[in-house]
Amino acid sequence: MAFFGRSGPRDERLPPGQYDTGSSFPVLTAEVSPKIKPEEWSFRIDGLVDSPQTWDWKGVHALGRSTYEGDIHCVTTWSKLGTSFTGVSLDPLLELSGVKPEATHAVCWSHTGYTTNLPLEHITGGKAWLVWDHEGHPLPPEHGGPVRMLVPHLYFWKSTKWIGGIRLLDHDEPGFWEVRGYHMLGDPWKEQRYDGD
Numbered sequence: 001m002a003f004f005g006r007s008g009p010r011d012e013r014l015p016p017g018q019y020d021t022g023s024s025f026p027v028l029t030a031e032v033s034p035k036i037k038p039e040e041w042s043f044r045i046d047g048l049v050d051s052p053q054t055w056d057w058k059g060v061h062a063l064g065r066s067t068y069e070g071d072i073h074c075v076t077t078w079s080k081l082g083t084s085f086t087g088v089s090l091d092p093l094l095e096l097s098g099v100k101p102e103a104t105h106a107v108c109w110s111h112t113g114y115t116t117n118l119p120l121e122h123i124t125g126g127k128a129w130l131v132w133d134h135e136g137h138p139l140p141p142e143h144g145g146p147v148r149m150l151v152p153h154l155y156f157w158k159s160t161k162w163i164g165g166i167r168l169l170d171h172d173e174p175g176f177w178e179v180r181g182y183h184m185l186g187d188p189w190k191e192q193r194y195d196g197d
């Protein structure tokens with residue numbers, strides 16, 4: 001019997017109900033795209049942590065560099081296969097903040113005010129990044145540059161553009177799209193598009 005994993009043929013890499021958008025990279029933004037200069041950008045971790053931390057552009061670059069190579073899936077049904085983003089894993093930033101044991105969820109917020117919620121175990125263990133390059137070029141402003149979140153195993157609305165920070169909570173709290181009926185988790189392989197899926 002043939003077995004195809006998520007790195008197999010393109011068809012096998014498409015979650016249910018998704019199509020391959022090829023080389024295009026659609027822009028989906030609810031707000032007006034801000035123009036944030038790298039030297040003006042900052043990222044904060046606070047809430048249920050031992051010591052709230054803020055990093056600037058140089059600070060996050062000093063924490064390491066890794067590249068995600070793989071697929072992304074938007075709830076509007078496009079998937080982009082075999083793309084790449086470079087940045088830093090969220091793990092060292094969370095470790096430096098000292099996440100308290102009672103923390104179970106995170107709300108990611110954008111400098112624009114956009115928010116989205118994630119269970120803590122979905123942004124730890126090498127599953128989430130802050131990214132500033134896309135396919136070897138600086139992340140364009142319309143795609144969330146200078147720095148966005150990347151949580152590629154969930155639908156792309158969970159990947160906050162113009163990321164400003166993460167607040168750790170001891171409960172789940174719906175973000176911008178979640179209060180408008182989107183799923184609290186958003187696993188594309190379980191087709192968790194809307195509340196109740």
Ligand SMILES: Nc1nc2c(c(=O)[nH]1)N[C@H]1C(S)=C(S)[C@@H](COP(=O)(O)O)O[C@H]1N2
Pocket residue numbers: 025026027028029030031074075110112114142143144156157158159160161162
């Ligand atoms: N700040 C912010 N982040 C956001 C959004 C947004 O409107 N504002 N849209 C989300 C949605 S619905 C998707 S599909 C992706 C789109 O990212 P892209 O425009 O780079 O394709 O960003 C997510 N992050």
Ligand SMILES: [Mo]
Pocket residue numbers: 028074075076156157
């Ligand atoms: Mo989306």
